[in-house]
Amino acid sequence: DTGVSQNPRHKITKRGQNVTFRCDPISEHNRLYWYRQTLGQGPEFLTYFQNEAQLEKSRLLSDRFSAERPKGSFSTLEIQRTEQGDSAMYLCASSLGEGYTFGSGTRLTVV
């Protein structure tokens, strides 16, 4: 088991473009979470899945954000019509018990 894997590590995109990030959790973990983190702040909750079911989505998330976890394995986070304010580190985490195991994140820069 190599931990939580996120791809790509870095993404630079032009404003208005769509981007998609992928997260591969630890295989036996049934819960998967997406967070966003900006410099000097703690991770901000976006959404989480238990197996393939999306159980909660932050009210801060606009309709431009969508996440999926087909078959309860890997997950994707898509941002449509990106804005400069979307620039951040997008962190994926998975858990089976109490603590999270985070991936290394995808750093998104919108220019």
Place this chain on the structure above:
Amino acid sequence: GQNIDQPTEMTATEGAIVQINCTYQTSGFNGLFWYQQHAGEAPTFLSYNVLDGLEEKGRFSSFLSRSKGYSYLLLKELQMKDSASYLCAVRVEGGFKTIFGAGTRLFVKA
């Protein structure tokens, strides 16, 4: 609403002891976590408290008082590699959603 407060920065000396405080006001409580995050890296899990009292794990200990909405992380025998941000996080009631504070940046000096 959800509110987690912790100091923005702290400085301590190598070999010393430091205590990082955290107070929280959340919609329900189902456990408190501490994570360590080095600059440019992902957070890593340090400790979990769900009942009142002290949990010790090597050089790190974490304390919880649910009635006061208060926790602290105690780091002993500080090492230079302990320079990092320390994130206090609360799992809110009703699921597995966890809310994070902004973190405390700890600088360990020689």
